[in-house]
Amino acid sequence: MSTTAARPVSTPDKRHITTKPRTSDVIFRGVLSVMSMSSLLILTLIGLFLSLRGFQAFQTQGFGFITNVDWSAGVDGGADTFGLGAMIIGTLLISATAVVIGVPLSVLTALYLTFYAPERLKRSLVTLVDLMASFPSILYGLWGFIVLMPMAEYWAQLLHKYLGWIPLFDVPQPAFSRSPFIAGLVLAIMIIPIVTSVSREIFNQTPLDRIQAAYALGATRWAMIKAVVLPFGASGVVGGAMLGLGRALGETVAVYSVLNIVFKINLEVLFGYGGNIASMIVGKWGEASLTESKALLAAGFVLFIMTLVVNLLANFIVRRTVKTGK
Amino acid sequence: MSTIQSSAEVKPSKPWKTTKRQLVPSASLLLAAVIATYVVVALTPMKGKLAYALLFFIFATAFLASLSWSKRGKSAASDTIAGTIMLAGAIIVFLPVASLMLTTIVKGSKGLRPQIFTNTMEATSYSDPLTSGGLLHAIIGTLFLILIATVISLPLSILTALYLTEIKGKASGFIQFLIQAMSGVPSVVAGIFIYAALLLTTELRGSTIIGALPLAILMIPTVTRTAQEVLLLVPNELREAGLALGATQWKTVATIVVPAARNGLITAVILGVARIAGETAPLLFTLGTSDKINWNIFSGGQNALPYYVWSGIIDGTESGLARSWTGILVLLILVLLLFVSARLFGSRKVK
Amino acid sequence: MSNANEENNGEEMSTTSSSMNSLSSVAASHAANRQPGNAPLGSGLEARGIHAWFGKHHALADVSLDFAAGTVTALIGPSGCGKSTFIRTLNRMHEFIPSAAMAGEVLLDGKDIYESGVDVTKIRLQIGMVFQKPNPFPSMTIGQNVLSGLKLAQIKGPKKNDDLLEECLTRSGLWSEVKDRLGAHAGGLSGGQQQRLCIARSLAVNPKVLLMDEPCSALDPGSTLRIEDTIGQLAKTMTIIIVTHNMQQAARVSDYTAFFLSDGGPGQMIEVGPTNEMFSRPKDQRTENYVSGRFG
Numbered sequence: 001m002s003t004t005a006a007r008p009v010s011t012p013d014k015r016h017i018t019t020k021p022r023t024s025d026v027i028f029r030g031v032l033s034v035m036s037m038s039s040l041l042i043l044t045l046i047g048l049f050l051s052l053r054g055f056q057a058f059q060t061q062g063f064g065f066i067t068n069v070d071w072s073a074g075v076d077g078g079a080d081t082f083g084l085g086a087m088i089i090g091t092l093l094i095s096a097t098a099v100v101i102g103v104p105l106s107v108l109t110a111l112y113l114t115f116y117a118p119e120r121l122k123r124s125l126v127t128l129v130d131l132m133a134s135f136p137s138i139l140y141g142l143w144g145f146i147v148l149m150p151m152a153e154y155w156a157q158l159l160h161k162y163l164g165w166i167p168l169f170d171v172p173q174p175a176f177s178r179s180p181f182i183a184g185l186v187l188a189i190m191i192i193p194i195v196t197s198v199s200r201e202i203f204n205q206t207p208l209d210r211i212q213a214a215y216a217l218g219a220t221r222w223a224m225i226k227a228v229v230l231p232f233g234a235s236g237v238v239g240g241a242m243l244g245l246g247r248a249l250g251e252t253v254a255v256y257s258v259l260n261i262v263f264k265i266n267l268e269v270l271f272g273y274g275g276n277i278a279s280m281i282v283g284k285w286g287e288a289s290l291t292e293s294k295a296l297l298a299a300g301f302v303l304f305i306m307t308l309v310v311n312l313l314a315n316f317i318v319r320r321t322v323k324t325g326k
Numbered sequence: 327m328s329t330i331q332s333s334a335e336v337k338p339s340k341p342w343k344t345t346k347r348q349l350v351p352s353a354s355l356l357l358a359a360v361i362a363t364y365v366v367v368a369l370t371p372m373k374g375k376l377a378y379a380l381l382f383f384i385f386a387t388a389f390l391a392s393l394s395w396s397k398r399g400k401s402a403a404s405d406t407i408a409g410t411i412m413l414a415g416a417i418i419v420f421l422p423v424a425s426l427m428l429t430t431i432v433k434g435s436k437g438l439r440p441q442i443f444t445n446t447m448e449a450t451s452y453s454d455p456l457t458s459g460g461l462l463h464a465i466i467g468t469l470f471l472i473l474i475a476t477v478i479s480l481p482l483s484i485l486t487a488l489y490l491t492e493i494k495g496k497a498s499g500f501i502q503f504l505i506q507a508m509s510g511v512p513s514v515v516a517g518i519f520i521y522a523a524l525l526l527t528t529e530l531r532g533s534t535i536i537g538a539l540p541l542a543i544l545m546i547p548t549v550t551r552t553a554q555e556v557l558l559l560v561p562n563e564l565r566e567a568g569l570a571l572g573a574t575q576w577k578t579v580a581t582i583v584v585p586a587a588r589n590g591l592i593t594a595v596i597l598g599v600a601r602i603a604g605e606t607a608p609l610l611f612t613l614g615t616s617d618k619i620n621w622n623i624f625s626g627g628q629n630a631l632p633y634y635v636w637s638g639i640i641d642g643t644e645s646g647l648a649r650s651w652t653g654i655l656v657l658l659i660l661v662l663l664l665f666v667s668a669r670l671f672g673s674r675k676v677k
Numbered sequence: 678m679s680n681a682n683e684e685n686n687g688e689e690m691s692t693t694s695s696s697m698n699s700l701s702s703v704a705a706s707h708a709a710n711r712q713p714g715n716a717p718l719g720s721g722l723e724a725r726g727i728h729a730w731f732g733k734h735h736a737l738a739d740v741s742l743d744f745a746a747g748t749v750t751a752l753i754g755p756s757g758c759g760k761s762t763f764i765r766t767l768n769r770m771h772e773f774i775p776s777a778a779m780a781g782e783v784l785l786d787g788k789d790i791y792e793s794g795v796d797v798t799k800i801r802l803q804i805g806m807v808f809q810k811p812n813p814f815p816s817m818t819i820g821q822n823v824l825s826g827l828k829l830a831q832i833k834g835p836k837k838n839d840d841l842l843e844e845c846l847t848r849s850g851l852w853s854e855v856k857d858r859l860g861a862h863a864g865g866l867s868g869g870q871q872q873r874l875c876i877a878r879s880l881a882v883n884p885k886v887l888l889m890d891e892p893c894s895a896l897d898p899g900s901t902l903r904i905e906d907t908i909g910q911l912a913k914t915m916t917i918i919i920v921t922h923n924m925q926q927a928a929r930v931s932d933y934t935a936f937f938l939s940d941g942g943p944g945q946m947i948e949v950g951p952t953n954e955m956f957s958r959p960k961d962q963r964t965e966n967y968v969s970g971r972f973g
Binding site: 336340342345347348397398 | 726781791792797799829831
């Protein structure tokens with residue numbers, strides 16, 4: 001005879017499981033944790049040394065360090081003026097040119113590679129893009145100076161001829177060689193690999209069911225891209241563009257090789273002089289006095305912060321797109 | 327009930343693929359666009375490669391889009407236009423790549439003689455004719471830098487990656503964040519940091535080992551990220567098998583996980599080296615300089631391939647620039663070799 | 678074979694015969710209630726000798742089916758026997774898979790849709806598709822989703838957008854629930870509502886044929902029944918082909934049923950016939966085994 005259960009049995013409390021870790025594992029975890037913190041250490045040290053050693057410049061120049069547009073080491077006992085303003089503007093101008101030229105080309109290429117390229121061609125081209133990303137920047141500098149410059153000068157002349165009424169494209173004299181435009185062009189080519197790779201990754205992750213829904217409705221390839229891929233990938237592409245921007249902000253030797261470095265503001269992008277913070281540091285380093293060297297370190301600190309902020313924002317945006325998939 | 331034909335009688339086909347016959351109208355339109363381009367160039371003051379390219383693109387797009395519109399309507403025309411713009415974008419992007427590589431090969435091979443691999447610049451100046459001098463010291467310097475930077479950064483990177491994949495502690499998110507931050511540090515900043523920390527206020531001068539420090543900083547994020555990806559690919563079953571056998575975590579990781587990921591970790595290191603092999607800016611602040619091989623890595627300046635190229639550019643003479651091209655060619659070959667070997671190691675399956 | 682349900686060999690027979698009986702009674706009642714469609718569009722769809730490959734793998738062999746205008750045909754059969762592959766050859770979605778190949782013809786109004794020179798986007802406007810997992814466009818509002826087909830093809834509807842919007846949503850049974858929030862984003866709807874939105878979206882381009890690939894398998898029973906009602910209404914003005922795993926559903930909504938099966942090789946269409954006959958007096962033993970629940 002089977003008895004039916006009469007009393008309900010209460011659920012027992014969960015057992016608290018513990019384990020005594022082996023000593024070797026404790027050491028193991030300890031070592032890994034400490035070593036991983038090395039990245040924190042390094043970043044902190046960078047910020048620390050640059051700001052501390054360069055502190056003198058901040059002290060004497062105050063906020064004018066950022067806003068002053070004049071940088072002249074004191075001549076024979078005169079006061080030094082260290083103003084980063086011109087070079088900050090130059091950095092932004094050149095990087096903006098690079099982004100404006102490079103990002104649309106990268107997006108077009110990424111769309112082409114993801115949705116248009118035939119399979120065999122696609123693999124070779126993707127490899128080529130990755131290869132392009134590992135070219136040394138000094139190669140871009142040398143090539144930009146020798147090969148690109150004559151062509152870019154010609155394009156600058158054309159731009160000036162037809163669009164010179166826009167202040168941006170005006171020049172005081174027809175000196176188109178070694179301009180921020182050319183530097184921006186070289187930087188654009190340098191950031192294309194990274195923006196293309198990030199964009200391609202994003203486009204590849206477009207949900208297939210939405211793509212199929214668009215095609216099933218009778219959409220052409222471009223109509224599908226417009227309706228599904230672009231809305232999905234827009235913010236990711238922005239993140240990729242910011243990564244490219246971060247790279248462009250800190251580029252040194254390519255700019256130095258191509259640009260006529262003069263430490264004044266130049267907003268006329270076609271006119272042949274300008275500079276960015278990185279090339280200024282390199283340019284002035286050789287002859288700098290101790291005081292000026294410290295000021296250059298302070299300049300480096302400003303650059304460090306700029307690229308840090310842009311890079312972190314970029315990574316945040318890219319990761320968010322990939323995770324939530326809109 | 328349907329009778330089943332033997333499948334040997336029916337051949338698979340792809341009726342949606344564009345046939346050669348279907349390409350004829352497009353091909354003739356492209357030809358028409360070429361003709362139109364030449365006509366316009368002849369009749370107007372437009373000239374130069376840019377004019378040809380731009381005109382051809384405009385005519386080709388307009389003609390092909392009109393064909394699409396007449397046969398299939400407005401949305402087909404938009405599709406055609408979009409397609410040609412994308413193709414043009416891709417071509418514009420790949421032209422510089424081709425030019426970069428071709429220019430390097432053509433200009434660099436002028437100075438490529440066997441002697442450059444056995445000579446240094448101690449008795450030659452950059453502006454001397456190319457029959458003398460060489461870049462052996464630069465190659466040796468680069469190899470030294472790669473070696474030292476790898477020795478410094480490899481343990482830190484691998485251990486950080488292990489922390490992220492094996493321990494997954496509470497600081498993992500923070501450390502990921504840090505690695506991303508580090509990957510954005512410009513190379514010039516890494517260079518002046520080492521200068522500020524070690525050279526500004528001390529008696530030390532630029533040397534090989536100090537030159538390798540900023541390179542190590544730049545390597546760490548690349549190697550860590552790739553190592554992390556590779557370690558995550560090691561199947562969890564392997565880890566569980568080790569633990570189930572009673573091994574401690576550290577033994578499991580050391581004897582099972584890391585060897586399983588060995589190929590991928592080698593790839594990570596190779597990619598890190600490729601990242602730093604061509605870096606110039608940091609060296610300008612930390613390496614000192616030398617026209618010959620300096621076997622003492624702790625004291626005295628050194629040369630390196632990127633620095634060698636840089637010196638040629640600064641020199642500016644025809645010979646100097648020619649030396650730069652040759653130096654870049656050697657550097658490019660090095661980077662290509664690293665790239666290819668990274669692919670080879672990366673594609674071998676996890677053991 | 679056809680006397681299976683009259684034999685009395687133990688319990689097994691009586692349960693299978695009872696399941697067949699319930700299916701056939703449902704199918705019979707559907708047939709009885711079915712009003713003939715008025716002015717069905719076009720002359721229907723015909724598939725002749727369809728084969729499908731993925732690379733070297735022969736997935737579908739020699740399927741020929743005639744879908745009369747204004748009818749609902751259900752495709753049933755166990756998983757993996759090629760029903761979804763077949764239905765995708767009907768609106769040329771099969772060719773999106775890079776390794777895909779096919780043979781045979783699909784005739785819409787007498788013309789082969791695979792003929793060289795055919796504009797495939799126009800074909801897909803006439804042969805619409807509703808998918809298993811509802812897939813409205815999340816970046817568009819409800820109203821924009823319904824009209825998206827017109828926008829994608831850059832064509833103007835036959836009547837004003839607002840009227841078309843209301844008509845399509847009414848036909849798919851969603852109008853009353855969303856008429857006050859056409860500007861809301863489509864993501865906020867429930868699964869069943871999203872699927873009805875997808876149906877409305879397909880209707881907006883006025884297709885002659887509507888293909889439905891297991892449209893209710895991801896939905897709850899309540900939504901399923903509402904969509905089945907919708908199918909019944911839609912069938913008056915178009916040809917519907919529906920892939921389904923659910924035999925009761927096939928019995929409820931379809932006029933004709935085709936049974937697919939694979940014996941390890943390519944999938945084949947075993948038998949097709951009026952639904953109530955397929956469920957009560959199937960001609961092929963394999964069909965009978967399937968509908969009586971002996972496998973699948």
